[in-house]
Amino acid sequence: MPAYVIAHLREAAPHPEIAEYIERIPATFEPYGGRFLVHGTRHEVKEGSWPGHVVMIGFPGIAEARAWWDSSAYREIAPLRSRHIAGDIILVEGVAEGYDPAATAQAMREALPAG
Secondary structure, eight states, X not given: OOEEEEEEEOOOOOOHHHHHHHHHHHHHHGGGTOEEEEOSOOOOOOSSOOOSEEEEEEESSHHHHXXXXXXXXHHHHXXXXXXXXXXXXXXXXXXXXXXXXXXXXXXXXXXXXOO
């Protein structure tokens, strides 16, 4: 099952360390089968608010995403970003091929109190 790293990064002033981070990050996730899915693109807010930027990296599975996050190569460059850009970052599993949301809805209905 694929997995994703999703980052919601706030606006930041340009800084040489951020440029270095962007230059170096692809080499850190490539050994784990990772690739940018969203990076440096515009987004449209349809509900709520989403100040800043979206970054999304895809991996073959959650084990690879975790291994990348914990890798010495990534841990070495992470401060180049975190010193200058605030944000939220999550690792999340995708859904299996053929996922049927009706099964999730049914489980939710079955968990409702009888009434």
